[in-house]
Each structure stands twice: as C-alpha cells, then as structure tokens.
Amino acid sequence: MRGQPTHRISKKALSVWHLKGVISTGLLLIIPAALFFFSYRLQFPLFYVWISGILVAGYGLWNIVVLPKIRWSMWRYEVYDKEIELLRGVFIIRHTLIPMTRVQHVDTEQGPIYKKYGLTAVTISTAAGVHEIPALSEAVGSRLRDKIAYLAGTEESDE
Incomplete structure (x- = not known):
C-alpha cells in the first residue's frame, strides 16, 4: 500500500x-x-x-x-502513470483516484486573482465530472497539464 x-x-x-x-x-x-x-x-x-x-x-x-x-495543509496530489490521486478537505476528507483512461481532457485556468499571484488551476475532465488542482505556480501547472495530457493520451498535436 x-x-x-x-x-x-x-x-x-x-x-x-x-x-x-x-x-x-x-x-x-x-x-x-x-x-x-x-x-x-x-x-x-x-x-x-x-x-x-x-x-x-x-x-x-x-x-x-x-x-x-x-x-492548504490538507491539499495533496500525485500523478502516476495510470492514475491521478487527490487528497483534500477540512471536515470531510476527500481522497480521489482518477484513472488516466477516464481523463477526457485537461485544462489550466487563471482568473484575475490567480493571475495577480502567478498561479493557475489544473482542471481534469472525466465523464463523471471535473476535478481541480488549485493554486499551482504557472510553470508547475503547465508542466502538470502537459504530463497528464501525455499520460492520458489526450495531448493535442499542435498547440
């Protein structure tokens, strides 16, 4: 385990x-x-x-x-070859495993507050819904988006 x-x-x-x-x-x-x-x-x-x-x-x-x-102290994530693991929560702790085979697409989002702090959020879309990894630095968010897209086989050929 x-x-x-x-x-x-x-x-x-x-x-x-x-x-x-x-x-x-x-x-x-x-x-x-x-x-x-x-x-x-x-x-x-x-x-x-x-x-x-x-x-x-x-x-x-x-x-x-x-x-x-x-x-902040509770938020954790990990990207493996076959799944994405998210751990978050305050009173109710949510531990989510997202199989790479279920990932339909992955995006980065940046609103005005995130932009002010140089942050971005990575959103992972599956048939079951959208999962978000919030508040990543822009560089980490871009690398993570690209890594998940590659591992899930959803990467675009020219972007």
Missing part, C-alpha cells in the same frame, strides 16, 4: 484564500450595516445589529485566518 500523495499546492494559495475570505466577509458586512440603518428608521432593537455583527466577525475570523491554513 502506498502512502499519501506528496505534492502540495503553492503556498501562495494562502494569500488567495485570505483575499477571498476578506472579500466575502466584506460583502457580508452589508447585513449588519443594513440592520443598523433600519434600526433607526424602523425603530427595532440594536440587539439584531450586534448579533449579526458578531456572526459576521466570527465568519470572517474563520474564513480569513483559520480555514486557509487547514485547506
């Missing part, structure tokens, strides 16, 4: 997940702000403002500080 996958995603994933946590928490701050506004306009208790503010602060603390570290 082999051990767990050894390759990690980029440490820059922490910065990306911190930023995404800040953005989502910032958007949620609209709720206590709206409740504060309505508490004066409609004369309902400030208790709701305080409760919503505490809940948003707790969510922000979890999503900005704690969750990214746990996600």
Whole structure:
C-alpha cells in the first residue's frame, strides 16, 4: 500500500484564500450595516445589529485566518502513470483516484486573482465530472497539464 500523495499546492494559495475570505466577509458586512440603518428608521432593537455583527466577525475570523491554513495543509496530489490521486478537505476528507483512461481532457485556468499571484488551476475532465488542482505556480501547472495530457493520451498535436 502506498502512502499519501506528496505534492502540495503553492503556498501562495494562502494569500488567495485570505483575499477571498476578506472579500466575502466584506460583502457580508452589508447585513449588519443594513440592520443598523433600519434600526433607526424602523425603530427595532440594536440587539439584531450586534448579533449579526458578531456572526459576521466570527465568519470572517474563520474564513480569513483559520480555514486557509487547514485547506492548504490538507491539499495533496500525485500523478502516476495510470492514475491521478487527490487528497483534500477540512471536515470531510476527500481522497480521489482518477484513472488516466477516464481523463477526457485537461485544462489550466487563471482568473484575475490567480493571475495577480502567478498561479493557475489544473482542471481534469472525466465523464463523471471535473476535478481541480488549485493554486499551482504557472510553470508547475503547465508542466502538470502537459504530463497528464501525455499520460492520458489526450495531448493535442499542435498547440
């Protein structure tokens, strides 16, 4: 029996997940702000403002500080000749084996936040769905995409 996958995603994933946590928490701050506004306009208790503010602060603390570290420490992947192994999760640990014979195509994706940090995600498409290896450096992502495409026999002749 082999051990767990050894390759990690980029440490820059922490910065990306911190930023995404800040953005989502910032958007949620609209709720206590709206409740504060309505508490004066409609004369309902400030208790709701305080409760919503505490809940948003707790969510922000979890999503900005704690969750990214746990996600990064759990994420592992390995590419073998006949399969791809993914290990990830926080409360529920998902251990996925993708046979190379099932890979239909493989892509790299890079949104604006990933581009800012020089990262890319590799997506592996099978008939059962799409699997993603997030937050890889651009060089590692390109090499991994090409390696998987070669091993799966899906590589394009001129690209």
